Amino acid sequence: MMHFKLIIIGLLFTCNFTFARETVVKKITKDVITVTPGKNQLHTLGWPNDIINSIAVKTTKGIVLIDTQNSPANARLIKKKIIQTLNDSTFVYVVNTHGHSCHSGGNCIFEQDNIVAHTNSATEIKDYDDLFLGQTVDFLRKKIYHKTNILDTITATGVLSDSINKAIDLYKFYENDLINNYQARYPDITFDDTLTLTPGNKTIKLSYMGKGHGDADIVVYIKEDKVVCTGNLFHLGSYKEEAMPSFYKNRENDVEHWIETLAALLDDKNEIDYVISTHGKKPFERKNLQFILDYCTIVNEKIKAAKKSVIALEVLQNTELFEDFFKNNTNILRLNDTIKEMHAKNIAIAWKYIN
Ligand SMILES: [Zn+2]
Ligand SMILES: [Zn+2]
Numbered sequence: 001m002m003h004f005k006l007i008i009i010g011l012l013f014t015c016n017f018t019f020a021r022e023t024v025v026k027k028i029t030k031d032v033i034t035v036t037p038g039k040n041q042l043h044t045l046g047w048p049n050d051i052i053n054s055i056a057v058k059t060t061k062g063i064v065l066i067d068t069q070n071s072p073a074n075a076r077l078i079k080k081k082i083i084q085t086l087n088d089s090t091f092v093y094v095v096n097t098h099g100h101s102c103h104s105g106g107n108c109i110f111e112q113d114n115i116v117a118h119t120n121s122a123t124e125i126k127d128y129d130d131l132f133l134g135q136t137v138d139f140l141r142k143k144i145y146h147k148t149n150i151l152d153t154i155t156a157t158g159v160l161s162d163s164i165n166k167a168i169d170l171y172k173f174y175e176n177d178l179i180n181n182y183q184a185r186y187p188d189i190t191f192d193d194t195l196t197l198t199p200g201n202k203t204i205k206l207s208y209m210g211k212g213h214g215d216a217d218i219v220v221y222i223k224e225d226k227v228v229c230t231g232n233l234f235h236l237g238s239y240k241e242e243a244m245p246s247f248y249k250n251r252e253n254d255v256e257h258w259i260e261t262l263a264a265l266l267d268d269k270n271e272i273d274y275v276i277s278t279h280g281k282k283p284f285e286r287k288n289l290q291f292i293l294d295y296c297t298i299v300n301e302k303i304k305a306a307k308k309s310v311i312a313l314e315v316l317q318n319t320e321l322f323e324d325f326f327k328n329n330t331n332i333l334r335l336n337d338t339i340k341e342m343h344a345k346n347i348a349i350a351w352k353y354i355n
Contacts, residue, residue: 048238060200062090068106072181075106097231099124107185117187121216129184210257237280317344
C-alpha cells in the first residue's frame with residue numbers, strides 16, 4: 001500500500017504570536033484522503049500520537065467529510081486543505097463517528113444542514129458544551145499558568161525557553177479559539193441502527209456499534225474505495241500495542257452489539273482494504289477487524305461458560321485459557337506483558353456486562 005505524504009506549512013498570524021500551521025495529508029485511495037493538523041499543533045494537548053485524522057471522500061456530488069477535528073481553528077485548517085487537495089468546495093455530507101470533541105469540535109464551521117451522526121451523539125455534544133468545554137479551557141489556563149511560572153524561573157534564554165514559549169503560544173491559541181469560536185453544532189440527520197448515504201458515485205454505509213467508547217460510536221464503510229473508518233473504537237492505533245482492542249472502563253460495554261455489527265461489516269460481500277482510526281499512524285487491514293471480532297466472540301463465549309460453571313473471573317484474566325486464540329493470531333500481535341495486562345483489564349470490564 002502506498003501513501004503520498006504532503007506537508008504544507010502556512011503561517012497564521014494572531015494578535016500576539018505567530019506559529020506555523022501545518023497540515024498532513026495522506027492519500028489512501030484514488031478518492032479517499034486523511035488530513036490531520038501537524039504534530040506540533042496537537043503536541044502536549046493529550047491526543048494519542050498527536051494525530052487527529054479527518055477523512056475526506058471525493059464523490060461526483062461533492063466531498064463527504066468524516067470527523068471535524070477538536071476545534072474550529074483546526075476544522076478551518078483541514079477544510080481549506082481538503083478543498084485545495086480534492087479541488088472541490090461542496091461538502092455534501094459531514095459525518096461524526098461520535099459526539100466527542102475531537103470528532104465533532106469543528107462542526108460549527110460547516111454551514112450546510114448536512115451533519116450526520118448517531119442519535120445519541122447529540123447528548124455527547126451537549127455534554128461537551130455544558131461541561132467538558134469549560135474543563136478544557138481550565139486545563140489550558142492551568143498549563144499556561146504553570147509554564148509561565150517555569151519561564152519566570154529560567155534566567156538563561158535558548159532552546160528550553162523557546163520550547164516553553166511555543167507551548168504557551170499553543171495553549172493560548174486553543175483557549176482563544178474555543179472561547180471565541182466554538183459553538184455547539186448538533187447533527188441534522190440522525191439514525192439509530194444503520195444508514196446508507198449514496199452521494200453520486202459512492203455508497204457510504206454507517207453502522208451503530210453499540211455502547212462502549214461512548215454512546216454514539218459508528219463505523220463508516222466506503223464501499224467503492226474498500227475503506228472502513230472506525231473513529232476511536234477500541235482505541236485502535238492509539239497506543240503501543242496498536243492492534244489490541246481495549247474495552248471501556250466505567251462505561252457500558254455492549255459486547256454482543258459490537259459482535260453483531262462487526263460480523264455484519266465483515267460479511268464476505270464487503271471488500272475491505274483499509275481500516276482508518278482517528279488517532280492511528282497508519283491504516284489497518286481487514287484482518288485487524290476480523291481479529292477484534294474473533295476476540296470479542298471468544299471473550300463473550302468464555303465468560304458465559306465460566307459463569308455457568310462457576311469459574312472465577314481471575315481464571316479468565318489469565319491468557320493461558322486463550323492460548324490457542326493468540327497462537328492462531330500471531331500475524332496480528334504477539335503476546336507480551338502489555339497485551340496480557342490489556343487482556344486482564346478487558347475481561348474485568350466485560351465480566352460486568354456478559355451473563
Ligand atoms: Zn471519543
Ligand atoms: Zn478521539
